[in-house]
Amino acid sequence: MTYQGVLTKMETEFSQPIQYYLVFENDFLNMNQLLNKAITIQFVKYQCLNCGLNKPIYRQGFDKQCFYEVPQAADWIMRPELSRAHLGKEDRDLGYEKKVQLQPHIVYLANSSNVKVGVTRKQQVPTRWIDQGAHEAIEIVEVPNRYLAGITEVALKNYVADKTNWRKMLKNEIEDENLVEWRERLKPYIPTEVHDYFIENNTETNLEFPVYRYPEKPKSLNIIKQQEYSGKLVGLKGQYLIFEDDMVFNVRANEGLVVNISIN
Known part of the structure; x- marks a missing residue:
């Protein structure tokens, strides 16, 4: 099963443990249900959260021009x-x-x-x-x-x-x-x-976070540079996905990227 959408920060629900949701335009993923499963993240393109254009993201999900114009930044x-x-x-x-x-x-x-x-x-x-x-x-x-x-x-x-x-x-x-x-x-x-x-x-x-295993030496995933990554999801904390191999992916820091997420 593959889902595609533009990344925005994960929605959350305060419970014990915290519930996490990745919301795309046409899909809705409960990330807690993906724990202990192998998933693949693939970079597709950029999509500025303001203008929607395929232009490199500068900060906070906006391309450079929008970042310096919109009140949200x-x-x-x-x-x-x-x-x-x-x-x-x-x-x-x-x-x-x-x-x-x-x-x-x-x-x-x-x-x-x-x-x-x-x-x-x-x-x-x-x-x-x-x-x-x-x-x-x-x-x-x-x-x-x-x-x-x-x-x-x-x-x-x-x-x-x-x-x-x-x-x-x-x-x-x-x-x-x-x-x-x-x-x-x-x-x-x-x-x-x-x-x-x-x-x-x-x-x-x-607050209690859904984490089965904490990384010993967390390594930040640069999905633009790497283009594609596969790993077993073992935790959710802050706005991070935590993988079994100590790779971590900051969803919020990658807002404005269109990705494919496949559940293997």
């Missing part, structure tokens, strides 16, 4: 402190920016390879934590817009990491942390204008 996406919709100021598309920026946002702590601080829209909890491969996470601040979340993250980055070590996360070299204690430890460093949004009483969320 503006700087405030990666750097929420640059958000300006609350001031009525346009970056690329004020309507889109208001829709995304002017809604409840969460500043959180997540533990995937280490404790890190991050920002996400409230409606993206716990999806954001799943995508990062965090085995535990906790909300620390809930604010009404992206800008306030961004300045909080910037302030806390001086005291806690803001990046995940993907190799350590995939190897499952993790230690449990008391995220409630971390939250209290970081509270004094939250900006004054955000103090009233601090979440006083909550507990951490624990």
Whole structure:
């Protein structure tokens, strides 16, 4: 059985363990059901997630021209402190920016390879934590817009990491942390204008990923360079497919690629 479609990040369902779905235009794959099966991934072509053209993907699933034009790839996406919709100021598309920026946002702590601080829209909890491969996470601040979340993250980055070590996360070299204690430890460093949004009483969320075997030395699959790869799928964590031979494939990092996926 072979399925073809353009890659976008896997959809997920919060359960024990997490359920993963690869959604194509005409097909829908429950990836959990493919665990312990041999699959083949074959690169077919590019398909920009904005214009749909067969042009090399630059970043985030967009070709270079679209990346620098669409509001979904503006700087405030990666750097929420640059958000300006609350001031009525346009970056690329004020309507889109208001829709995304002017809604409840969460500043959180997540533990995937280490404790890190991050920002996400409230409606993206716990999806954001799943995508990062965090085995535990906790909300620390809930604010009404992206800008306030961004300045909080910037302030806390001086005291806690803001990046995940993907190799350590995939190897499952993790230690449990008391995220409630971390939250209290970081509270004094939250900006004054955000103090009233601090979440006083909550507990951490624990996540379980469907992994039969963690890679000892994860190797990242470059499907464009390799063109085709076959292997036995043994795990799903973050947005990664984990194979028996320690090869790993980051689905999200390959958005905008059209692939064939065959179940052998």
